[in-house]
Amino acid sequence: MNNQYKKLAVAFSGPSNSGKTTLIIKVSTLLQEMGHKVCIVKHDPGNKATFDIPKKDSYRFFETGADVAVVSPKRTTYFKNETSSIDEIIETFKDFDYLLVEGLKTLPLPRITIFRDKVDESYFKYSNSIAFDETINENEIPSNLDKLDLNNPEEIINWIENNAKRV
Numbered sequence: 001m002n003n004q005y006k007k008l009a010v011a012f013s014g015p016s017n018s019g020k021t022t023l024i025i026k027v028s029t030l031l032q033e034m035g036h037k038v039c040i041v042k043h044d045p046g047n048k049a050t051f052d053i054p055k056k057d058s059y060r061f062f063e064t065g066a067d068v069a070v071v072s073p074k075r076t077t078y079f080k081n082e083t084s085s086i087d088e089i090i091e092t093f094k095d096f097d098y099l100l101v102e103g104l105k106t107l108p109l110p111r112i113t114i115f116r117d118k119v120d121e122s123y124f125k126y127s128n129s130i131a132f133d134e135t136i137n138e139n140e141i142p143s144n145l146d147k148l149d150l151n152n153p154e155e156i157i158n159w160i161e162n163n164a165k166r167v
Helices: 020-033 057-063 086-093 121-126 153-163
Strands: 008-013 038-042 068-071 076-079 098-102 111-115 129-132 146-149
Touching: 008 020, 008 153, 020 038, 020 098, 020 111, 020 153, 038 086, 057 068, 086 098, 111 121, 111 153, 129 153, 146 153
Parallel strands: 008 098, 008 111, 038 098, 111 129, 129 146
Antiparallel strands: 068 076
């Protein structure tokens, strides 16, 4: 891989159980197989994410209110007790080709909204494209939004290449 990173960012939205996580995993896997560095940001609107497991040291450290980093031979895990802006997250990751954001629907990034089984029109105003499967009637998608095949991650990657925001 070269030292020049693309630094392209795109967001994914959609109702619960629409397939956001599955699609992001497929896209991330394919991009990495092509030799790209991928970073993923997951929105946790209900503050449900926990750090480690109760009674373990890192959990106990985090419970004190301190920001905690756990460094091991193959990974670093970092949790802090305040929210981060997307610019702070980009600075933390520094070098990447693709930043894939799940959620944060008001974040000003080009956005792919995922629908499966049901269309939720409230997402249209935040969307640049809609990825959907055969359970959705294509005529329910406004003509001003790009239409993508939810089951074709290569098509999704092509859309990202042409529409993602350089950050």
